[in-house]
Amino acid sequence: DGMKRRWENLSLEVLDI
Amino acid sequence: MDNSILLANNQMITQVEGNLVSDMDGEKVMFSITNGKYYNLGEIGGVIWELLENPHTTDDIVMDLLTKYEVDKKTCEDQVFAFISLLHQEGLINIGE
Incomplete structure (x- = not known):
């Protein structure tokens, strides 16, 4: 438990390049 | 076109070949040669992408993430x-069988 990283919501960003 | 899928927990998932991938500031950024689009998968999306270098099920992915991240x-x-x-x-x- 002490080793776990903070969760961030998954997303797939399509970059406008 | 209907792109919806019925995804089962035990279906094997693998990367499609033909993507250029790079790490930028801890996030995985990818260019698809096939469709010409750039994607930012984020940090955890990058972890998933690396797992998919070899066939994995969604169950495999979830179990891997549960060991690494604070999430229910x-x-x-x-x-x-x-x-x-x-x-x-x-x-x-x-996505295969």
């Missing part, structure tokens, strides 16, 4: 399913 199983499952569906819609992964 339901949230993780829901988001992994949605993320995998998006990858499939963009033609970035293969």
Whole structure:
């Protein structure tokens, strides 16, 4: 438990390049 | 076109070949040679992408993430399913038996 990283919501960003 | 998929927990998922991948500030950024689009998968999306270098099921992915991140199983499952569906819609992964 002490080793776990903070969760961030998954997303797939399509970059406008 | 209907891009929706019915994804089972035990279906094998792998990367589609033909993507250029780079790490930028801890996030995985990818260029698809096939469709000419750039994607930012984020940090955890990058972890999933690396797992998919070899065939994995969504169950495999969820179990791996649960050992690494502070998240409850339901949230993780829901988001992994949605993320995998998006990858499939963009033609970035293969879903098999």
